[in-house]
Amino acid sequence: MISAERPANPDSKANPGWLPPEELARLNSLELRARGVVEGFLQGLHPSPFVGYSVEFSAHRRYGPGDDLRHVNWKVFARQRKLYVKEFDAETNLNLYLLVDASCSMRCRVDGAMTKHDYAATLAAALAWLAMKQRDAVALGLMDDGITDYLDPSAKPGRWEECLKLLSRSQAQPVTALGKSLEQASALARHRGIVAIFSDLVDDTAAIERGLVQLRHRGHEVVLFHLLDPCERHLTQKGRLRVTDLEGGAQLMTDAEGIRAAYLKRVDRWCAELADLCVHQGVDRIELTTDKPPAAVLFDYLVRRST
CATH class of the missing domain: 3.40.50.410 (von Willebrand factor, type A domain)
Structure with a gap:
């Protein structure tokens, strides 16, 4: 579903598109x-x-050939000198x-x-x-x-x-x-x-x-x-x-x-x-x-x- 942010003045006069x-x-x-x-x-x-298809963090796993480098947790690498990637669960x-x-x-x-x-x-x-x-x-x-x-x-x-x-x-x-x-x-x-x-x-x-x-x-x-x-x-x-x-x-x-x-x-x-x-x-x-x-x-x- 979608989410919305409330405008400063959400009344029908401030929103002429809101047909009576x-x-x-x-x-x-x-x-x-x-x-x-x-x-x-x-x-x-x-x-x-729109929220759209967002994802939530699930767990880490060791990096493997072909994994997307954008998902590498570089903070973990800096501490442990090992590559881990973040796994995500797509929202249903x-x-x-x-x-x-x-x-x-x-x-x-x-x-x-x-x-x-x-x-x-x-x-x-x-x-x-x-x-x-x-x-x-x-x-x-x-x-x-x-x-x-x-x-x-x-x-x-x-x-x-x-x-x-x-x-x-x-x-x-x-x-x-x-x-x-x-x-x-x-x-x-x-x-x-x-x-x-x-x-x-x-x-x-x-x-x-x-x-x-x-x-x-x-x-x-x-x-x-x-x-x-x-x-x-x-x-x-x-x-x-x-x-x-x-x-x-x-x-x-x-x-x-x-x-x-x-x-x-x-x-x-x-x-x-x-x-x-x-x-x-x-x-x-x-x-x-x-x-x-x-x-x-x-x-x-x-x-x-x-x-």
């Missing part, structure tokens, strides 16, 4: 949105941000597992320019592109009542296009069973790597925790992109509201001012519970709303990984 969601939303093609995010992300980096490329929530609640769009699902798909596609540029293997799974579609890890040419095709054709499903999906994902993700989850986490918290425990038990690094519409997180609407359960179909009329204090308190408590759960399980949780430039989200995540 409302501009990305005008691009009907997922491929164009993802490329827009990647290009904006790359503009925010200093030169030479990783497996990146992308898990995208495809349930109906992800189709919410009130104040955000994109639905949560479109935002998640854009982020996942951009991250897949960056991983493919590093020749890392990318896997993709769609989650609703379990893993419905899955691509095994691959770094072969054309994998990004396969991811785009799967993300573009995913249909909203009425059932959310994130815990079940994460448990199935832990069985599918047989080789250790990074598991990136994109979801609004609208499900039983205990079930989600069980799924995360299994992924961590498998030795995966887990990062959880917790996606919410700004209205869901902050109840920005005013006056009378018609609230619709996207997964159950029930509707409720209410008054925003009358419920705001209790609503925000409950949402804050829910987010705090999820944050504590993730800290306890060693999971990196990134809470975000869909009005934030996706390139900034991607940049912040990769900076956090590299520090």
Whole structure:
């Protein structure tokens, strides 16, 4: 994967390439949105941000005919008058597992320019592109009542296009069973790597925790992109509201001012519970709303990984 250095002032004004969601939303093609995010992300980096194929020192061995003189340890030679060369182990490329929530609640769009699902798909596609540029293997799974579609890890040419095709054709499903999906994902993700989850986490918290425990038990690094519409997180609407359960179909009329204090308190408590759960399980949780430039989200995540 790649690493990045934080610029002096990493905000969208200092990085005009970080397209806001409302501009990305005008691009009907997922491929164009993802490329827009990647290009904006790359503009925010200093030169030479890529780690690439680095190597780590492993051991010394006696010099032999044909060995590269650049690997001779001349300090050892100065002390012992014997030639030794440094041996290195190449860093192995990783497996990146992308898990995208495809349930109906992800189709919410009130104040955000994109639905949560479109935002998640854009982020996942951009991250897949960056991983493919590093020749890392990318896997993709769609989650609703379990893993419905899955691509095994691959770094072969054309994998990004396969991811785009799967993300573009995913249909909203009425059932959310994130815990079940994460448990199935832990069985599918047989080789250790990074598991990136994109979801609004609208499900039983205990079930989600069980799924995360299994992924961590498998030795995966887990990062959880917790996606919410700004209205869901902050109840920005005013006056009378018609609230619709996207997964159950029930509707409720209410008054925003009358419920705001209790609503925000409950949402804050829910987010705090999820944050504590993730800290306890060693999971990196990134809470975000869909009005934030996706390139900034991607940049912040990769900076956090590299520090």
